[in-house]
Amino acid sequence: MSHVLRFRLVVALLVAAIALAPLVLGNFAVSLMNDIGIGALVALGLVLLTGVGGATSFGQAAFVGIAAYASAWLTTAQGLSPWLGLPFALLLTGVSALAIGMLTLRLGGHFLPLSTIAWGLSIAMLFGNMDALGRHTGLSNIPPIRLGPWSLVDAQAIYYLIWLIVGLAFLFSYNLLASRPGRAIRGLRGGAVLLASVGADAYRVRLSLFVLAALFAGLAGWLYAHTNRFVSPAPFDLRASIEYLLMAVAGGLGNLAGALVGAALVLLMKNGLQDVLPLITERAGQLEAIAFAALFIALLHFARGGLMGFVRKLTRGRFKAPQSDERLRGEVAPLAHRELPARGTPILAVEGAVKRFGGLVAVNEVSFGVNAGEIIGLIGPNGAGKSTMFNLLTCTLPMTSGKVTFLGRDITRMSQRDVARLGLARTFQHVKLRPHMSLLDNVALGAHARTRAGVLRAGLRLDREEEQQILQEARRQLDRIGLGERAHELAGSLPLGTQRILEIARALAADPVLLVLDEPAAGLRRKEKEALGDLLRKLRGEGVTILIVEHDMDFVMKLVDRLVVMNFGSKLVEGVPAAVRADERVQAAYLGSVA
Amino acid sequence: MTWDVALILGIDGLANGAVYLLAGLGLVLIFSVTRVVFVPFGDVAAFAALSLAAFETGRTPATIGMVLTLALLATLTEVGSLVRRGEAARIPKAIALWGLLPAVPCALAWATAQFAAPQAVQIAASVLLVVPIAPLLARVVFQPIADASVLVLLIVSLALHFLLSGLGLLFFGPEGSRTSALAGGSLQLGDAFSVSGQVVLMVASAIVLSALFFLVFERTVAGKALRATAVNRVGARLVGIRPARTAMLAYGCASLLAGLIGVLIAPVTTMYYDSGFIIGLKAFVAAIIGGLVSYPLTAVGAIAVGVVESFASFWSGAMKDAIVFSLLIPVLLLRSYMTTHADEDEEELDQ
Numbered sequence: 001m002s003h004v005l006r007f008r009l010v011v012a013l014l015v016a017a018i019a020l021a022p023l024v025l026g027n028f029a030v031s032l033m034n035d036i037g038i039g040a041l042v043a044l045g046l047v048l049l050t051g052v053g054g055a056t057s058f059g060q061a062a063f064v065g066i067a068a069y070a071s072a073w074l075t076t077a078q079g080l081s082p083w084l085g086l087p088f089a090l091l092l093t094g095v096s097a098l099a100i101g102m103l104t105l106r107l108g109g110h111f112l113p114l115s116t117i118a119w120g121l122s123i124a125m126l127f128g129n130m131d132a133l134g135r136h137t138g139l140s141n142i143p144p145i146r147l148g149p150w151s152l153v154d155a156q157a158i159y160y161l162i163w164l165i166v167g168l169a170f171l172f173s174y175n176l177l178a179s180r181p182g183r184a185i186r187g188l189r190g191g192a193v194l195l196a197s198v199g200a201d202a203y204r205v206r207l208s209l210f211v212l213a214a215l216f217a218g219l220a221g222w223l224y225a226h227t228n229r230f231v232s233p234a235p236f237d238l239r240a241s242i243e244y245l246l247m248a249v250a251g252g253l254g255n256l257a258g259a260l261v262g263a264a265l266v267l268l269m270k271n272g273l274q275d276v277l278p279l280i281t282e283r284a285g286q287l288e289a290i291a292f293a294a295l296f297i298a299l300l301h302f303a304r305g306g307l308m309g310f311v312r313k314l315t316r317g318r319f320k321a322p323q324s325d326e327r328l329r330g331e332v333a334p335l336a337h338r339e340l341p342a343r344g345t346p347i348l349a350v351e352g353a354v355k356r357f358g359g360l361v362a363v364n365e366v367s368f369g370v371n372a373g374e375i376i377g378l379i380g381p382n383g384a385g386k387s388t389m390f391n392l393l394t395c396t397l398p399m400t401s402g403k404v405t406f407l408g409r410d411i412t413r414m415s416q417r418d419v420a421r422l423g424l425a426r427t428f429q430h431v432k433l434r435p436h437m438s439l440l441d442n443v444a445l446g447a448h449a450r451t452r453a454g455v456l457r458a459g460l461r462l463d464r465e466e467e468q469q470i471l472q473e474a475r476r477q478l479d480r481i482g483l484g485e486r487a488h489e490l491a492g493s494l495p496l497g498t499q500r501i502l503e504i505a506r507a508l509a510a511d512p513v514l515l516v517l518d519e520p521a522a523g524l525r526r527k528e529k530e531a532l533g534d535l536l537r538k539l540r541g542e543g544v545t546i547l548i549v550e551h552d553m554d555f556v557m558k559l560v561d562r563l564v565v566m567n568f569g570s571k572l573v574e575g576v577p578a579a580v581r582a583d584e585r586v587q588a589a590y591l592g593s594v595a
Numbered sequence: 596m597t598w599d600v601a602l603i604l605g606i607d608g609l610a611n612g613a614v615y616l617l618a619g620l621g622l623v624l625i626f627s628v629t630r631v632v633f634v635p636f637g638d639v640a641a642f643a644a645l646s647l648a649a650f651e652t653g654r655t656p657a658t659i660g661m662v663l664t665l666a667l668l669a670t671l672t673e674v675g676s677l678v679r680r681g682e683a684a685r686i687p688k689a690i691a692l693w694g695l696l697p698a699v700p701c702a703l704a705w706a707t708a709q710f711a712a713p714q715a716v717q718i719a720a721s722v723l724l725v726v727p728i729a730p731l732l733a734r735v736v737f738q739p740i741a742d743a744s745v746l747v748l749l750i751v752s753l754a755l756h757f758l759l760s761g762l763g764l765l766f767f768g769p770e771g772s773r774t775s776a777l778a779g780g781s782l783q784l785g786d787a788f789s790v791s792g793q794v795v796l797m798v799a800s801a802i803v804l805s806a807l808f809f810l811v812f813e814r815t816v817a818g819k820a821l822r823a824t825a826v827n828r829v830g831a832r833l834v835g836i837r838p839a840r841t842a843m844l845a846y847g848c849a850s851l852l853a854g855l856i857g858v859l860i861a862p863v864t865t866m867y868y869d870s871g872f873i874i875g876l877k878a879f880v881a882a883i884i885g886g887l888v889s890y891p892l893t894a895v896g897a898i899a900v901g902v903v904e905s906f907a908s909f910w911s912g913a914m915k916d917a918i919v920f921s922l923l924i925p926v927l928l929l930r931s932y933m934t935t936h937a938d939e940d941e942e943e944l945d946q
Contacts, residue, residue, distance in 0.1 A: 056746055103924060107931040110745045114883065118923035125917040242753055286765045293758030300751050301740055
């Protein structure tokens with residue numbers, strides 16, 4: 001039995017167990033299951049946001065609160081149906097998340113999680129201080145959800161609605177992660193520069209993820225309000241947010257199932273403590289909080305991977321969901337190709353580029369051009385300014401003065417992302433791959449700018465044809481660099497030299513006009529270097545233009561059509577390899593002058 | 596609003612700001628040395644205030660039990676790690692350092708309560724009693740994961756706050772208390788305006804302590820070791836500074852500051868077991884204005900937070916805290932804009 005089949009069997013068993021549970025469980029246990037479902041929805045948002053996207057939120061309960069209060073207010077004060085409360089609650093949650101996200105998601109490092117504490121606290125305080133929301137007493141007598149003739153008033157009745165929503169949310173998230181926007185989300189932790197290099201905007205990806213997580217919390221809030229039929233500020237404060245985070249961490253942030261497992265674990269344990277502690281002491285309520293905090297700390301000390309982390313270790317991939325390479329089905333129409341410019345036409349022109357870092361002039365009045373279909377090398381001794389030049393022409397760094405033209409357009413002030421979208425693909429000197437994604441997924445990330453599917457389309461599986469096209473393209477590029485057989489392996493398991501080659505495949509998946517490589521031969525063995533040289537020559541034959549920054553003289557001299565030599569930030573010489581090799585100034589720069 | 600009111604609010608804000616300044620210094624000290632955002636700082640201050648209140652009503656403060664419990668846990672942690680490293684010979688010293696040393700202020704506090712000592716002794720005993728709390732907590736909770744990411748440390752720190760406030764409720768109960776004033780009288784400014792002695796005391800303490808802080812950092816070897824660790828942990832280690840030891844020094848200093856804050860505010864605010872959290876968070880807003888690293892900017896931030904708070908409470912008493920915390924977002928935006936980030940990989944929580 002393959003791991004995919006086993007995975008499907010486990011999921012089917014789980015669904016069947018949840019569907020049949022109310023038939024055997026008592027009323028109290030069903031209520032507990034309802035709470036678990038609601039908790040799992042919030043935790044699912046956190047697994048996506050924190051676990052996958054790398055942005056920690058200490059304010060998720062505030063979004064649950066916004067939705068719960070919104071629907072509660074609409075159904076009590078305005079007397080409308082809970083079914084109108086749902087869109088109202090989601091709208092309010094979504095708009096709040098959008099506004100908060102737009103304000104805070106550009107914050108770097110630990111500033112972002114700190115800001116979530118600020119708004120998480122403020123929103124919870126708002127609930128307790130607004131007259132319309134009943135201040136600290138909250139709102140009561142919230143009507144139950146009605147479904148045709150049935151009123152979902154008791155726990156058994158609303159059970160199926162809650163778990164249907166939970167199931168759909170999990171399905172949506174699962175589809176999302178295995179898609180174009182999903183790969184960008186999984187790439188977020190690689191940094192904004194990585195995403196910009198494939199034409200994605202890290203801020204917008206993070207913003208859409210943040211809103212999605214808030215909407216899951218909003219769904220949970222709506223269900224909470226109409227299940228408990230009473231809302232007050234306490235369940236939406238900072239402490240509650242921490243508890244949701246505890247669920248996600250306890251279950252395992254690296255895994256969607258962690259949200260469900262974590263919610264079940266935390267709520268069952270909480271329930272257990274409430275049963276057991278009163279037998280031991282009279283101050284059970286206080287001990288419960290202490291026990292929870294202590295448990296959370298212990299968890300972060302000893303098991304940051306959570307329960308699913310253990311499960312994954314134990315099962316060793318025997319129950320793995322289908323991976324990208326297994327979803328690749330027969331032939332589909334290839335992705336549209338860019339029209340490459342005719343050989344010999346100028347495509348890139350750098351004119352008088354200057355970059356100053358304070359008093360240091362890293363690049364001083366450098367000008368050169370690149371023509372279509374050639375391989376051009378940018379060389380120079382250590383500290384010559386090659387890497388800065390590289391960053392200037394890929395628009396990773398802003399230029400102090402000067403001008404860069406690419407395909408007839410002035411790109412000097414453009415963002416790195418827009419330049420990437422114009423057809424300038426790059427690799428990195430310090431490899432930027434996602435180590436926990438497969439080779440195929442890493443390369444597929446490169447095709448981001450060539451495709452369109454957004455979060456909604458991906459979550460609803462309306463992107464499957466395009467997804468097949470992307471995977472097929474990624475597979476083709478992997479075959480091209482000779483790693484096709486290892487498509488399913490994790491990028492982190494490759495040796496450094498091979499990782500560099502993989503970055504080239506990712507750049508190729510963007511269908512570039514100009515490929516800019518930053519020291520691609522570093523760390524490669526002789527055979528691998530030869531293979532890389534052959535690959536680059538083959539690409540040139542197909543019309544791709546290549547600019548290569550390299551240390552390895554031997555490798556460069558054999559490969560390039562033309563060389564630009566830099567020294568102390570200025571251009572020293574430009575010419576064909578033989579002429580450059582013979583140039584006295586170049587020899588002096590590398591070896592020191594004879595005098 | 597008239598000028599009189601504005602002046603009163605301003606003075607009030609200054610007094611608040613003095614407290615946030617001291618707390619902010621403690622937070623920055625801990626963060627710069629250990630990268631821990633020490634959320635439970637305010638809880639330690641609250642414990643000092645509650646201890647003083649217990650002395651005044653002739654009870655033995657419950658803090659003693661708490662400190663002894665923590666000392667026991669810290670000793671067990673230390674002995675455990677020594678046994679694992681095969682350094683059993685150092686166990687007696689570890690027991691003396693982690694078990695017996697924290698018991699000294701406990702004994703002192705017990706004696707103070709038994710013999711109805713004068714107010715000055717009660718204050719000293721309250722402050723000393725809480726000094727071991729932060730170092731002991733750090734030994735148990737933070738030292739084993741000292742190399743974790745800032746984010747993990749932050750989550751642990753938040754959880755630790757909830758643990759402490761749970762312990763606070765268990766040891767002190769839900770009742771609030773207020774102590775008698777430390778300084779009577781008032782300072783007459785002009786014809787119709789006076790400042791209470793307590794406010795003068797608070798502002799003066801903040802100034803004196805900050806000056807002391809500055810001197811320690813600039814003029815002593817221990818202060819320089821702290822600064823060196825803050826600038827570069829690896830570098831400090833290479834020149835023979837032990838990060839674990841400097842971290843303990845930082846926690847000890849911060850705990851002392853928290854104790855002083857506790858006894859300074861106890862006469863003007865009714866303190867509950869969880870009152871410290873809000874104080875800590877506001878100091879934290881001040882510390883973020885200083886980017887969690889700059890002491891002078893933290894001072895400016897503390898006064899700004901204090902003044903904003905006192906004016907906000909004039910307009911809407913209920914919403915003053917929400918206003919102060921919302922202030923954090925523009926501050927963070929400004930800070931984030933001012934610091935240029937190297938493009939580092941995002942921190943990974945689960946690895």
